[in-house]
Amino acid sequence: MVEGVEAVSYQVGILGGGPGGYVCALRAAQLGLSVVLIEGERLGGTCLNKGCIPTKALVKSADLWREIQHAEEFGLSIGEKGVDYAKVMARKDQVVNTLVGGIEKLLKSANVRVIKGWGEFKEPGKLEVTTDAGFETIDADNIILATGSVPVRIPIPGAALPGVGTSDELLNETELPKRLVVIGGGVIGLEFASVFQAFGVKVTVVEMLPTLLPTIDEEIPKRLNPLLKRSGMEIFTKTAVKEICQEGDNLIVRVEDAKGIKAIPADRVLLATGRKPNLQGIDTANLGLELERGALKVNAQMQTNLSHVYAIGDAIGGIMLAHVASAEGIIAAEHIAGRSVSMSYKAIPSAIFTHPEIASVGYSEQELKTSGIDYRVSKFPFSANGKALALGESVGMVKILADEKGIVLGASIMGPQASSLIAELGIAVEKGLQSEDIARTIHAHPTLPETIMEAAHGIMGKPLHMV
Numbered sequence: 525m526v527e528g529v530e531a532v533s534y535q536v537g538i539l540g541g542g543p544g545g546y547v548c549a550l551r552a553a554q555l556g557l558s559v560v561l562i563e564g565e566r567l568g569g570t571c572l573n574k575g576c577i578p579t580k581a582l583v584k585s586a587d588l589w590r591e592i593q594h595a596e597e598f599g600l601s602i603g604e605k606g607v608d609y610a611k612v613m614a615r616k617d618q619v620v621n622t623l624v625g626g627i628e629k630l631l632k633s634a635n636v637r638v639i640k641g642w643g644e645f646k647e648p649g650k651l652e653v654t655t656d657a658g659f660e661t662i663d664a665d666n667i668i669l670a671t672g673s674v675p676v677r678i679p680i681p682g683a684a685l686p687g688v689g690t691s692d693e694l695l696n697e698t699e700l701p702k703r704l705v706v707i708g709g710g711v712i713g714l715e716f717a718s719v720f721q722a723f724g725v726k727v728t729v730v731e732m733l734p735t736l737l738p739t740i741d742e743e744i745p746k747r748l749n750p751l752l753k754r755s756g757m758e759i760f761t762k763t764a765v766k767e768i769c770q771e772g773d774n775l776i777v778r779v780e781d782a783k784g785i786k787a788i789p790a791d792r793v794l795l796a797t798g799r800k801p802n803l804q805g806i807d808t809a810n811l812g813l814e815l816e817r818g819a820l821k822v823n824a825q826m827q828t829n830l831s832h833v834y835a836i837g838d839a840i841g842g843i844m845l846a847h848v849a850s851a852e853g854i855i856a857a858e859h860i861a862g863r864s865v866s867m868s869y870k871a872i873p874s875a876i877f878t879h880p881e882i883a884s885v886g887y888s889e890q891e892l893k894t895s896g897i898d899y900r901v902s903k904f905p906f907s908a909n910g911k912a913l914a915l916g917e918s919v920g921m922v923k924i925l926a927d928e929k930g931i932v933l934g935a936s937i938m939g940p941q942a943s944s945l946i947a948e949l950g951i952a953v954e955k956g957l958q959s960e961d962i963a964r965t966i967h968a969h970p971t972l973p974e975t976i977m978e979a980a981h982g983i984m985g986k987p988l989h990m991v
Contacts, residue, residue: 534560536860537651537664539643539805542569543846544837545670546627548853553634555861560662561636562643562653567627568620569672570838571846574692577623579715581616583877586722590879597916607723610698644805645669648830666832666860669806669820670853673799673838678707682768687775688793691716700725701791705777707765709736711876713796714752718878721757728758728788730765730779737876741888741936743923748878748938751919755879760786768793801839817841824866826856834860843872871954875943880920883946886934886953887925899933900926902959902982906939908989909978910970915940922979924949930958930984941972948976959983 536552538545541563549561566573595602631638639662641655651662675690677683691712704720706713709731721727729736729752736745736759753759763781770776777788801819814821814829819841826834834856837849848869855867876882892899905921906912920939926932935949952962962980967973978987 532560532660533663533665534558534637535665536560536668536857537662537666538562538668538670539645539651540569540670540672540837540839541567541627541638542670542672542837542849543571544672544849544853545569545668546631546853547850548668548670548836548857549636550630550634551854552857552860553636555857557857557861559634559636560639560651560664561631562639562641562651562662564640564642566624567631567638568624571849572623572627573620574695576846578616578620578695579691579719580877581619582612582719583715585612585615586719587879590722594916607700609700609723613698616695642805644807646807646810648811649832666834668826668853668856669828669833669835669839670837670849671802671804671806671839673844674802675795676798676800677795678765678797680765680767682770682775683795685768685770685775685793687791688768688795690795694792694794697792702726703790704728704792704794705730705775705788705790706794706796707777708794708796708798709733709759709761710739710796710798711737711874712798713794714878715876716794716796717752717757721752721755722879726756726758728777728790729760730763730777730788731759731761732764734762736761737882740874740876740882740884741923741934742890744882744884744936744938747920748880748882751880752878799838799844801841803839824855825859826852826867827859843869843874845872845874848872868954871950873946873950875946877943880917880939881942882936882938883942884934884936885946885950886932888934888936889923889925892925892933897933898928900928900930900983902926902979902987904975904979904982904987904990906972906975908987909972909975911972911974912940914970922975924959924976924979924983926959926983930960931956932959932962932980932983935979939972939975945972945976948973 535557536559538561549559552559641653644652653660703726706717706729709729717727717729763779766778768777775790779786820835820839822835822840826836836852838844855865858865873885903921903923907918912918917940923936925934932952959980967977981987
């Protein structure tokens with residue numbers, strides 16, 4: 525529809541087609557609501573196109589390359605080996621394209637109207653869309669803002685130089701640099717650092733805070749740091765970046781720590797200093813939308829201060845994870861449909877695809893200490909697990925935190941397939957299960973989940989297979 529034609533009306537209008545927006549659209553359609561979804565780029569948002577999925581495709585290639593490097597330990601002889609990074613990236617693109625196509629089919633089958641164009645929200649009940657065909661106004665009884673986030677570019681001299689960029693730019697390159705400096709020791713920075721390190725790139729990580737991964741259980745980064753250094757990665761914590769400059773063919777990253785100024789040469793510099801809500805196209809001031817620390821403020825039903833305007837995902841700040849956005853999208857759709865629902869953040873799992881993998885859910889130990897809650901700790905190492913030894917991945921542990929009655933409050937895992945293993949503990953935290961419930965559930969042998977069972981035994985007693 526072009527300018528001048530009467531506006532089309534829907535029960536739900538969604539601005540943004542990422543994991544929050546498109547899942548919200550599917551759930552709303554399931555509940556019998558008429559839905560329109562507006563997305564300026566490709567469906568799937570940052571997660572599918574520039575984040576979760578493409579990076580996990582690279583992680584798989586990196587993990588496979590690590591295994592090939594150690595093939596002889598498994599009694600296997602492999603001929604000439606090499607990394608064709610252009611093909612690695614081509615496979616990444618193939619995976620992404622397959623999933624984007626799948627989402628398009630899902631939305632079409634659910635009768636969700638998808639408009640590719642630049643959407644704006646300027647007045648209640650209306651969305652304006654600029655497409656290749658022209659301009660259109662959409663009337664919607666309820667509007668859901670799912671506009672995601674954008675990378676933060678730190679204001680340091682040289683941040684705009686060629687060869688300096690965010691994960692968005694790095695994911696489009698088809699050649700490996702010889703030297704990569706990663707500014708930021710959080711999730712994004714360490715995942716990229718682990719991938720590039722596996723492919724033989726000289727990687728240096730610079731983090732301003734005293735520790736890597738400052739938001740998770742502090743014991744995990746303490747164990748991870750020496751492992752990364754042993755792999756050849758150079759890591760500087762409590763270190764500030766002063767400037768990036770070009771000297772001949774080299775980028776030079778000047779950093780400062782307690783010992784003074786260091787100059788780190790690089791071919792590429794990754795700015796991995798976090799993300800911020802993307803509110804572009806939303807006239808928050810004119811609409812009267814309340815903000816909190818630069819994000820849209822919502823209640824437990826995902827409503828903003830305007831009752832028929834909802835916001836989900838990275839646009840509301842908080843826990844910027846794809847699965848959180850999807851859960852919030854479901855809550856918003858169900859609330860619009862008249863259901864009594866509310867969003868719970870009690871048991872949000874997080875996964876970090878370093879090598880080894882890391883995952884956590886619920887409380888960390890430092891959070892329990894700060895809160896004054898009495899708790900118990902149990903740990904079980906992968907080195908005492910038969911399946912982990914058979915896999916050749918025996919580094920790491922499962923750590924369970926429970927209250928004095930044995931109710932599971934939180935857990936952290938560092939080791940093989942941690943991202944999948946955390947699900948069992950997520951259920952335990954969400955449902956308030958006791959460690960005994962896990963310990964007395966028979967786990968198949970030999971499997972990695974046995975480490976969880978053993979750690980659960982240790983809350984009220986002692987693990988069976990540990991001295």
